[in-house]
Amino acid sequence: MEKHFKRIDLSDKRFVYTVGDIQGAFDLLESKLEEIQFDTEQDVLIAVGDLVDRGRYSHRVLEFLRKKWFYSVKGNHEDFLFLGAFDSYYAHQHKRNGGEWFYKFDEDSRAIYASAVEKLPAALEVLWNGAKYGFVHADVQGNDW
Numbered sequence: 001m002e003k004h005f006k007r008i009d010l011s012d013k014r015f016v017y018t019v020g021d022i023q024g025a026f027d028l029l030e031s032k033l034e035e036i037q038f039d040t041e042q043d044v045l046i047a048v049g050d051l052v053d054r055g056r057y058s059h060r061v062l063e064f065l066r067k068k069w070f071y072s073v074k075g076n077h078e079d080f081l082f083l084g085a086f087d088s089y090y091a092h093q094h095k096r097n098g099g100e101w102f103y104k105f106d107e108d109s110r111a112i113y114a115s116a117v118e119k120l121p122a123a124l125e126v127l128w129n130g131a132k133y134g135f136v137h138a139d140v141q142g143n144d145w
Helices: 028-034 058-066 074-082 087-097 101-105 107-118
Strands: 005-009 015-019 043-047 070-072 121-128 131-136
Touching: 028 058, 058 070, 058 101, 058 107, 070 121, 074 087, 074 101, 074 107, 087 101, 101 107
Parallel strands: 005 121, 015 043, 043 070
Antiparallel strands: 121 131
């Protein structure tokens, strides 16, 4: 379980924002971050998975995974991406669920994206402002945090 679970202390951050199901809509997310005056030095953004698919900018959302101010848990669309990178059955399923964009990239690029999403935890526990917060995409296995 430990490799699927991550704890982080964000006590030194001004604000912790959360977002769900970006689905490749990088342009909308970027606009919202500007609107709230998100500060990459003082603030953090936590996503609850489904970063990719359906929107036009999935590859740009995945670039956030390299940012020190961005954290995410793995959603089912990240699972589709990872499995589809290596298996044609899952690639077909991924395409049916908005993942067509992914297969326009060459094999090396797909492997890089797959490696990035594979590292995402299933659950994230955050300490901030004296409280503990838990983030998952859809379910806690065994119904036990």
